[in-house]
Amino acid sequence: MVSWRRYxxxxxxxxxxxxxxxxxxxxxxxxxxxxxxxxxxxxxLVVTPAAEMDAQVDHFGNPMWLVSVEAPHSELxxxxxxxxxxxxGDAPAGEAIPWNPVRLRRTPAVEFRLPSPRVPELAAIKAxxxxxxxxxxxxxxxxxANRELRLRFEYSPGSTVVSSPLEEILERRVGVCQDFAHxxxxxxxxxxxxxxxxxxxxxxxxxxxxxxxxxxxxGSVDGRWLGLDPTxxxxxxxxxxxxxxxxxxxxxxxxxxxxxxxxxxMPPEVSVRIAALDQ
Amino acid sequence: MAQALTDDSVIVPVLPIREGLEGxxxxxxxxxxxxxxxxxxxxxxxxxxxxxxxxxxxxVQRPIPYDPLPRVVDSVAWAWLEDxxxxxxxxxxxxxxxxxxxxxxxxxxxxxxxLVYGTASWFRxxxxxxxxxxxxxxxxxxxxVRVDGRWLVLEDNxxxxxxxSYALAARRALANMAxxxxxxxxxxxxxEYPRRLLAALDQRSSQEGLTxxxxxxPANAAYYEHCELARLMGxxxxxxxxxxxxxxxxxxxxxxxNAPVARIYHRYSPEFLDPLxxxxxxxxxxxxxxxxxxxxxxxxxxxxxxxxxxxKRLFTYVPSLIRYYxxxxxxLEQPPTIELDDVTRRRAVLRRFDEFVFKPVNGSGGKxxxxxxxxxxxxxxxxxxxxxxxPGAMVAQPVLEIERLPCVAQDGGLEWRxxxxxAFVVMDADPWVMxxxxxxxxxxxxxxxxxxxxxxxxxxTWVES
Numbered sequence: 192m193v194s195w196r197r198y199x200x201x202x203x204x205x206x207x208x209x210x211x212x213x214x215x216x217x218x219x220x221x222x223x224x225x226x227x228x229x230x231x232x233x234x235x236l237v238v239t240p241a242a243e244m245d246a247q248v249d250h251f252g253n254p255m256w257l258v259s260v261e262a263p264h265s266e267l268x269x270x271x272x273x274x275x276x277x278x279x280g281d282a283p284a285g286e287a288i289p290w291n292p293v294r295l296r297r298t299p300a301v302e303f304r305l306p307s308p309r310v311p312e313l314a315a316i317k318a319x320x321x322x323x324x325x326x327x328x329x330x331x332x333x334x335x336a337n338r339e340l341r342l343r344f345e346y347s348p349g350s351t352v353v354s355s356p357l358e359e360i361l362e363r364r365v366g367v368c369q370d371f372a373h374x375x376x377x378x379x380x381x382x383x384x385x386x387x388x389x390x391x392x393x394x395x396x397x398x399x400x401x402x403x404x405x406x407x408x409x410g411s412v413d414g415r416w417l418g419l420d421p422t423x424x425x426x427x428x429x430x431x432x433x434x435x436x437x438x439x440x441x442x443x444x445x446x447x448x449x450x451x452x453x454x455x456x457m458p459p460e461v462s463v464r465i466a467a468l469d470q
Numbered sequence: 471m472a473q474a475l476t477d478d479s480v481i482v483p484v485l486p487i488r489e490g491l492e493g494x495x496x497x498x499x500x501x502x503x504x505x506x507x508x509x510x511x512x513x514x515x516x517x518x519x520x521x522x523x524x525x526x527x528x529x530v531q532r533p534i535p536y537d538p539l540p541r542v543v544d545s546v547a548w549a550w551l552e553d554x555x556x557x558x559x560x561x562x563x564x565x566x567x568x569x570x571x572x573x574x575x576x577x578x579x580x581x582x583x584x585l586v587y588g589t590a591s592w593f594r595x596x597x598x599x600x601x602x603x604x605x606x607x608x609x610x611x612x613x614x615v616r617v618d619g620r621w622l623v624l625e626d627n628x629x630x631x632x633x634x635s636y637a638l639a640a641r642r643a644l645a646n647m648a649x650x651x652x653x654x655x656x657x658x659x660x661x662e663y664p665r666r667l668l669a670a671l672d673q674r675s676s677q678e679g680l681t682x683x684x685x686x687x688p689a690n691a692a693y694y695e696h697c698e699l700a701r702l703m704g705x706x707x708x709x710x711x712x713x714x715x716x717x718x719x720x721x722x723x724x725x726x727x728n729a730p731v732a733r734i735y736h737r738y739s740p741e742f743l744d745p746l747x748x749x750x751x752x753x754x755x756x757x758x759x760x761x762x763x764x765x766x767x768x769x770x771x772x773x774x775x776x777x778x779x780x781x782k783r784l785f786t787y788v789p790s791l792i793r794y795y796x797x798x799x800x801x802l803e804q805p806p807t808i809e810l811d812d813v814t815r816r817r818a819v820l821r822r823f824d825e826f827v828f829k830p831v832n833g834s835g836g837k838x839x840x841x842x843x844x845x846x847x848x849x850x851x852x853x854x855x856x857x858x859x860x861p862g863a864m865v866a867q868p869v870l871e872i873e874r875l876p877c878v879a880q881d882g883g884l885e886w887r888x889x890x891x892x893a894f895v896v897m898d899a900d901p902w903v904m905x906x907x908x909x910x911x912x913x914x915x916x917x918x919x920x921x922x923x924x925x926x927x928x929x930x931t932w933v934e935s
Contacts (some may be wrong), residue, residue: 216716219745246716247761250594257761259716297577302587341650442594449745449757 195276197232197443197468198394200401200432202271204445205460207469208452211263215450220443221271222246222254223391227418228281229432233276239268251442253435258448264270269446274468279429282418287411289328293384300410303385307438309373315361316377327382330392332408336378337426340371341441346422353440369440372405376439385410389418390443394465401465405440406431483696490838500882501537507878510643519639521922522691529689534636536643537877537928539655541889541909548905549935551614554801555893557792558903559610562626562779563897564795570601570775570890580790591777593740595747598764601775608670608735608771609634610895614802617874623804624867624890626785628776629655630737633922634663634894637908640930657932658905663894668899671733674769679732680722682708686738687756691923696737705735715744715758719767733769740774748774771827776844782831783809805868811861819866820854826866827918828853841918843869875929877911882920888912891931907929 202221225231226437236244242260248256260267292337295301306312323339325332352366357377360370372388379386386409394402405426408416418427435443498506501641520531533645543551568575569586576583586592592892611631642659645652671681685696687709700707706722713731714721741748747760762768778784786807789800808826810816819826830838838856840849840880856863874886889911895905909929910920920926 214714216746242720244717245761247717247764250597257717257758259758293579296583299573299576299578301576301583305584305588447746447750449750449755 195278196394197274197276198401198432198461199466199468200271200273200275201396201464202393202403202445203462203464204269206267206269206446206448207457207459208265208267208450209454209457210452211265212260212267212450212452213263215258215264215267215448217258217260217267217269217446217448219258219269219446220249220253220390221270222256222431222434223270223273224253224435226433227283227431228278228429230276230278232276234274235272237268237270237272237374240264246462247436249279251435251437253437253443255288259265267332267450275394277429277432280389282427282429282431283415284385285417286330286368286396286415287333287384287409287415289330289347289381290385290412293358294412295383295385295413299305300385301386303384304380305457306379306380308441309439310357310377311356312381313361313377315358316381317373319361319374320378320381323378325378325382328384328396329382332382333375333379333419334382336375337421340374340390340421341424344371344374346371351439353444355449360409368405372407373439375409375419375421379409380406387393387436388439388441388443389433389436390440391431391435392463392465395467396430401463403461403463404431408436479863483776490609495657502882503878503884504882506538506648507882510536513643513647514639517639517642519582519636519643519692520694521636522689523695523923523925524691529691531693534922535911535913535925536640537887537911537927537929538644538648538933539876540644540930541875541877541891542655542657542932542934544777545934547621548696548797550801551893552903554621555612555895555903557612557796557798557801558612558623558626558788559607559897561795561902562610562628562788563604563607564773565791566606566773566779567602567793570597573792575794578794580794581784581787584786585781585784586778587875589778589781589783590741591781593747593760593774595760596764596773596775597745600764600766601773603674603766605670605897606773606775607675607895607897608674608773609667610897612893612895613848614891614893615870615889617870617892621802622870623788623802625782626788627892628772628780629740630772631892631894631909632695633736633892633910634667634761634904634930635698635702636922636928637892637894637904637906637931638663638698640908640928641906644930655932656935658935660904660906660931663896663904664699666896666898667699667735668703668705668905671735671769671771671894673898674771675732675766676857677730677732677767679719679730681705681720681733681735682713682731684708684710684713684734684736684738686710686742690737692737696705699735703735710754710756713759713878715756715762715768716766717758717767720756720759720762726760731768733771735771740772743770743774780805782829783862805870809862809868810857810864810866813861816857816861818844820857822851823853827869828864828866830856830864837923838864839919841869844916844918874915875909875911885915887915888918888920889929905933923924 376386395401418422437443514533521534522529611627683700715874742752745755745761793799879885894909913925
């Protein structure tokens with residue numbers, strides 16, 4: 192018998208302002224997507240100070256919370272409480288079927304084949320694909336690249352920042368999950384595939400700790416999207432809980448905000464806690 | 471000069487061409503013409519009919535140059551133009567709503583997907599119910615030129631079409647300084663434009679709330695126009711600091727409490743309207759304005775969606791849009807626009823440099839435009855460099871010998887300068903074309919550019935009644 196696993200995810204972020212913000216407007220993407228065997232049992236977004244909120248859906252189908260704070264505030268705290276249950280083995284698996292390039296150009300999926308703000312067309316990607324012996328429209332090439340990136344790039348937390356451009360990652364050959372995802376997306380697009388960025392969580396297996404994560408999905412002609420996790424050198428599985436999909440990180444950042452203040456903001460304090468719940 | 475390659479399927483109208491000089495002042499003496507030119511120029515200065523020109527990085531507001539000899543268009547030609555303009559603007563509006571909805575046209579392959587998904591003029595943040603409503607375009611400014619007696623479209627302006635107030639001033643200057651001229655000819659009146667625009671704004675929302683004109687402020691080149699149109703419509707001019715938005719709507723901030731705003735006639739390039747919906751470096755935006763607009767809580771005119779339809783790379787596909795959405799043959803011709811990202815085509819065009827005009831894809835106001843026939847070595851090199859760096863950054867069009875109209879010279883004699891016509895189409899339930907529009911005049915007899923930011927002037931445009 193297949194059994195559901197249940198988790199509680201608490202994503203906490205505190206945004207400090209050097210001087211009071213008179214008001215702020217924020218787009219928040221922290222609500223898990225019900226898909227691939229993942230069900231969202233409950234979701235609650237707690238904001239301090241008090242805020243007006245509205246749940247909308249963005250262009251990519253991601254839940255997006257609009258958060259407006261009217262009173263002056265020196266910090267904004269967002270805490271997202273999600274409970275998810277996962278039915279193992281319910282995510283698409285297997286091989287993606289390659290596209291006819293002309294047909295792809297007439298399909299909405301072409302949006303994920305074109306260059307995007309964080310994944311521009313680069314000569315260095317062409318060179319990397321050649322060096323790795325990757326072939327256009329060949330699924331095995333993508334699986335190979337997904338396994339190889341960790342051998343060619345050093346995984347090094349803190350080595351890059353959220354805004355590090357792809358050029359820099361390719362030159363320095365270091366990065367974190369976000370950077371590996373961008374490199375794999377660039378390779379996949381170069382080889383003729385639509386490829387998209389997925390942000391979400393990795394829920395804990397056994398005693399390991401859960402964390403925020405990013406991976407890649409590659410579009411197949413039959414409409415399926417197959418997950419590849421270059422950080423873990425494997426296909427995605429029952430441990431991946433998606434929060435948002437987009438062309439690259441710029442479409443899915445957990446919080447985009449504008450505040451009215453004398454001075455600039457500072458990097459937020461973020462913590463993620465994921466706990467297995469009784470079944 | 472290269473001939474425009476004409477599309478065989480385009481219906482070509484037979485237009486009556488007026489013989490000889492146009493305009494009633496043609497027979498006046500040089501001294502009379504010079505006096506009228508001086509009087510009307512003084513009227514423009516007195517009424518501060520200004521256009522901001524950038525001089526050494528500073529915007530200097532100065533009266534827009536004015537030539538008092540009107541362009542005359544006969545009523546038959548105009549009636550044809552009205553239909554042709556309405557057709558074009560209707561198809562462009564259909565295109566905007568389609569690419570923010572199901573994007574059916576992309577499945578046909580008629581338009582390359584890069585022109586939607588790959589351009590910064592198509593905002594993912596604008597997807598929503600408001601983007602599907604008819605009338606995304608509230609005002610269109612369509613730039614026309616006449617070549618060998620035929621009207622051609624050179625450009626569609628849908629983001630912030632400007633210039634209507636200068637057309638109104640061009641008429642008022644003559645009405646004030648030479649009323650006898652108008653009394654004799656009785657051209658169709660243009661003065662109902664502000665009322666038409668206000669009605670079109672009202673038609674877009676029945677909600678209670680203010681109608682305002684949102685201006686980037688006094689540093690904008692067309693600030694005169696913002697104030698003048700607002701005055702004529704009887705609505706306040708506001709800037710970003712006066713407005714606040716949330717997903718529920720938009721308000722005018724005031725000490726006695728915030729007042730709801732239902733309709734905004736904005737004069738922003740749309741990417742600057744909302745830092746969360748457009749460019750995140752916009753310092754003059756109103757956060758969540760797109761969120762309020764998306765849900766129909768506030769009207770934006772023009773809708774921020776319109777930029778996708780006046781991208782210079784889309785221009786070449788507009789005749790296909792007319793056939794696809796309306797099932798009609800395009801009435802207006804247009805010169806071919808040649809994309810230069812293909813290396814063979816680029817080389818072929820650059821070999822015949824003198825026959826083309828080169829335009830930056832994302833430019834406006836004539837900035838960066840290079841005319842092959844008059845380009846110096848430096849300008850040639852600039853085109854070459856720009857194309858080497860980004861082959862898609864410029865497009866080429868064959869140089870057209872566009873119509874020259876008589877203007878008053880320094881000595882009161884006549885000189886012939888190149889002119890275009892910006893026609894204004896207001897989209898209410900039905901399109902309405904201002905009977906006249908803004909005739910723009912090159913600053914010199916050898917000038918090609920008519921843009922106000924390139925020193926161009928204006929003329930009145932008389933449509934015979």
